[in-house]
Amino acid sequence: xxxxxxxxxxxxxxxxxxxxxxxxxxxxxxxxxxxxxxxxxxxxxxxxxxxxxxxxxxxxxxxxxxxxxxxxxxxxxxxxxxxxxxxxxxxxxxxxxxxxxxxx
Ligand SMILES: [Zn+2]
Numbered sequence: 001x002x003x004x005x006x007x008x009x010x011x012x013x014x015x016x017x018x019x020x021x022x023x024x025x026x027x028x029x030x031x032x033x034x035x036x037x038x039x040x041x042x043x044x045x046x047x048x049x050x051x052x053x054x055x056x057x058x059x060x061x062x063x064x065x066x067x068x069x070x071x072x073x074x075x076x077x078x079x080x081x082x083x084x085x086x087x088x089x090x091x092x093x094x095x096x097x098x099x100x101x102x103x104x
Contacts, residue, residue, distance in 0.1 A: 001032070003051065004058030012036035022046040025053035041085060049077030 001008045008025075010032045017033075018024065023046040024033040032050045034043065052073040056063075063069040084090060 001051075003054040006030050006054070006058060008032050008054055010034065023050040025050040025057075027054060027057035041081065044084065045077050045081040048080045049073055052076055 001010055006027075008030045012034050013036060015035050015037050018035045022035045022038055022042060025031075026033075032047075032054065034046055034050065038046060053069070055061075056069055056073065061069075063072070
């Protein structure tokens with residue numbers, strides 16, 4: 001997956017390989033690991049959450065500490081997941097805009 005010019009490898013792993021986390025973003029290795037045994041809504045939240053960590057790193061957004069980054073990423077991840085779940089047609093709209101942007 002591309003995130004701001006970097007290629008991240010996304011892996012779906014069993015919970016025992018996840019260090020007690022639902023997702024792990026490692027920008028230095030350009031990897032995102034996702035616990036493959038979550039519910040669908042949890043997986044959506046986790047996937048967005050880990051992408052937000054990659055974006056934070058890619059845009060060099062600074063936080064006073066990792067805990068502060070985690071608090072912001074956690075809320076935006078949950079908020080965006082809820083937005084997509086509550087508005088399925090939004091993804092079709094994005095898909096159209098992305099298609100037009102890439103063709104134009
Ligand atoms: Zn996190």
